[in-house]
Amino acid sequence: MLSILKTRIKEELEPRLNVRFQAQVQLIVEEPKKAELGDLSVPIFSIVKELRKPLPVIIDAVKEELAKIPASEYFASIDSVSGFINITLDKVMVAKMVIEEFGTGANYGQTHIGDGKTVCIDYSSPNIAKPFSVGHLRSTIIGHSLGNIMEKCGYKVVRINHLGDFGTQFGKTIYAYLNWGNKALVEANPVEELVKLYVEFNEKAKDDPSLEDEARRIFKELEEGNEKYVNLWNYIREESLKDYMKVYKLLDVSFDSYNGEAFYNDKMQAVVDELQAKHLLKKDQGAMIVDLGENLPPALIQKSDGSTLYITRDLAALFYRKNTYDFDEALYVVGNEQKLHFTQLQKVVELMGYDFAKDIHHINFGLVLQDGKKMSTRKGKIVKLEDVLEEACKLSLDYINEKNPELQDKDATAEKIGVSAVIFNDLKNYRTNDFEFNLEEMVNFVGQTGPYLQYTSVRIKSILDSVEPVEVPLDYNLFREDHYFEIIKNISLYEDTIIKAKQEYAPSVIAKYLLNLASLFNSFYAKERVNVENPVERETKIRLLRMTREVLNDGMRLLGMQVILKM
Numbered sequence: 001m002l003s004i005l006k007t008r009i010k011e012e013l014e015p016r017l018n019v020r021f022q023a024q025v026q027l028i029v030e031e032p033k034k035a036e037l038g039d040l041s042v043p044i045f046s047i048v049k050e051l052r053k054p055l056p057v058i059i060d061a062v063k064e065e066l067a068k069i070p071a072s073e074y075f076a077s078i079d080s081v082s083g084f085i086n087i088t089l090d091k092v093m094v095a096k097m098v099i100e101e102f103g104t105g106a107n108y109g110q111t112h113i114g115d116g117k118t119v120c121i122d123y124s125s126p127n128i129a130k131p132f133s134v135g136h137l138r139s140t141i142i143g144h145s146l147g148n149i150m151e152k153c154g155y156k157v158v159r160i161n162h163l164g165d166f167g168t169q170f171g172k173t174i175y176a177y178l179n180w181g182n183k184a185l186v187e188a189n190p191v192e193e194l195v196k197l198y199v200e201f202n203e204k205a206k207d208d209p210s211l212e213d214e215a216r217r218i219f220k221e222l223e224e225g226n227e228k229y230v231n232l233w234n235y236i237r238e239e240s241l242k243d244y245m246k247v248y249k250l251l252d253v254s255f256d257s258y259n260g261e262a263f264y265n266d267k268m269q270a271v272v273d274e275l276q277a278k279h280l281l282k283k284d285q286g287a288m289i290v291d292l293g294e295n296l297p298p299a300l301i302q303k304s305d306g307s308t309l310y311i312t313r314d315l316a317a318l319f320y321r322k323n324t325y326d327f328d329e330a331l332y333v334v335g336n337e338q339k340l341h342f343t344q345l346q347k348v349v350e351l352m353g354y355d356f357a358k359d360i361h362h363i364n365f366g367l368v369l370q371d372g373k374k375m376s377t378r379k380g381k382i383v384k385l386e387d388v389l390e391e392a393c394k395l396s397l398d399y400i401n402e403k404n405p406e407l408q409d410k411d412a413t414a415e416k417i418g419v420s421a422v423i424f425n426d427l428k429n430y431r432t433n434d435f436e437f438n439l440e441e442m443v444n445f446v447g448q449t450g451p452y453l454q455y456t457s458v459r460i461k462s463i464l465d466s467v468e469p470v471e472v473p474l475d476y477n478l479f480r481e482d483h484y485f486e487i488i489k490n491i492s493l494y495e496d497t498i499i500k501a502k503q504e505y506a507p508s509v510i511a512k513y514l515l516n517l518a519s520l521f522n523s524f525y526a527k528e529r530v531n532v533e534n535p536v537e538r539e540t541k542i543r544l545l546r547m548t549r550e551v552l553n554d555g556m557r558l559l560g561m562q563v564i565l566k567m
């Protein structure tokens with residue numbers, strides 16, 4: 001809603017200034033850096049040059065014109081501080097506007113910046129027969145949330161799990177399975193056993209490099225369709241997917257496509273041919289490469305033995321997605337360590353002459369740390385994701401048993417809390433940063449945690465359940481008080497927050513917003529009782545609480561968290 005006012009001010013003020021100064025300025029209306037400066041702010045520096053008048057003259061003119069525009073009915077005062085014109089809004093008018101616009105709350109915050117557009121989001125994308133790593137968990141959580149955010153912005157979202165189901169590692173796993181594998185053990189516990197075999201292979205290959213050749217040979221035959229290997233590969237893929245589904249189910253995540261790397265096996269020759277036709281392929285010691293200029297290492301498209309590479313499959317996948325979904329944006333939610341890969345991918349597409357190269361975005365992210373070290377291994381062992389999530393749920397259950405032992409459905413609630421705690425702990429950090437993984441801290445009901453948000457929502461619900469609503473007009477004058485107004489203003493910023501999260505591809509923008517909203521509510525509730533005698537005051541508070549809860553719940557949903565009714 002504040003965004004509506006921003007747009008109105010811009011649209012109403014610009015033509016007036018342009019007529020007055022015979023110019024073509026573009027204004028920006030933003031929030032001031034510090035809240036005490038006002039609610040909205042118009043920076044003047046950027047237009048001084050164009051208007052060719054001294055700053056004080058311009059400032060006076062802008063203030064004068066601002067006072068005349070129709071939107072000024074929402075202004076309480078207009079001031080200027082060092083090159084900015086700051087507007088303080090009329091709290092009562094704004095509260096009325098926000099509450100009316102909110103209505104029943106359906107679709108509140110929905111924007112239309114993505115209407116008619118499609119985005120492909122490539123996320124999670126684990127490598128089969130390898131453990132689902134903490135990095136894949138991050139990709140899953142961030143990608144899923146970005147999908148929700150972009151849907152809320154009007155985009156059609158295609159969620160793609162680009163499974164790592166191809167590559168020399170299968171040569172390794174298959175070799176190990178056929179030579180040292182115990183069929184019964186593997187059948188009882190496929191992924192875990194296959195991972196062990198893979199690890200064993202790598203151990204043995206350190207002493208016996210000829211194993212690597214064997215693995216390469218097997219992989220090559222697999223690529224060429226050797227039936228025995230293909231059947232094994234199918235088995236490995238299916239069992240791995242079954243395993244991942246457990247994690248996806250816990251996280252409540254799903255995909256529109258599970259086309260992994262292997263899917264593009266028969267679609268790569270076309271890419272190679274096109275590169276050749278466009279004179280982009282160069283022979284280099286038997287291999288085929290694309291030269292990417294001075295600042296980038298060349299892209300290796302085909303090895304000297306004819307086998308293709310990760311980037312070749314990504315090129316084929318990209319063209320397939322462009323043809324199939326006609327995307328406006330293609331996002332890849334993958335860790336920082338693949339930055340070079342995606343820079344190269346984009347560059348190759350650009351050299352091929354495709355304008356949509358600019359629509360490719362690598363949504364990179366940092367590491368998960370434990371005691372300052374990369375979390376993928378603990379005591380030399382691989383951290384199993386399911387165990388981590390289970391541990392989070394168990395800790396949440398302990399917490400419930402301590403705080404509210406009488407609660408019904410304790411296990412189901414603990415699961416929702418535990419999983420959401422892990423999700424929130426990830427998303428509250430700006431994605432490119434590394435962060436510490438401390439289970440005890442993240443499942444706590446106090447602090448900047450997921451359970452704190454869930455708890456605040458539950459608390460509001462129980463307050464609302466305990467009061468009798470009545471049909472009376474609201475008292476907007478109450479919003480003159482800061483602790484009322486701050487909440488309404490925050491609610492009015494929801495849409496802007498979602499747009500910012502989309503623009504930065506950063507769910508953390510929403511996470512921080514929700515923490516702020518929850519803490520505003522909790523301080524409000526420390527000062528105010530809701531169940532008061534006066535029906536008008538009571539009804540006004542009920543309305544404010546309802547709106548707060550709706551926004552909290554919707555925001556949590558965007559992050560991929562679960563809303564809880566009792567805890």
Ligand code: ARG
Pocket residue numbers: 122125126127162163164314317332334
């Ligand atoms: N499977 C890859 C890995 O785990 C990630 C794939 C990301 N997506 C892509 N289109 N390259 O490293």
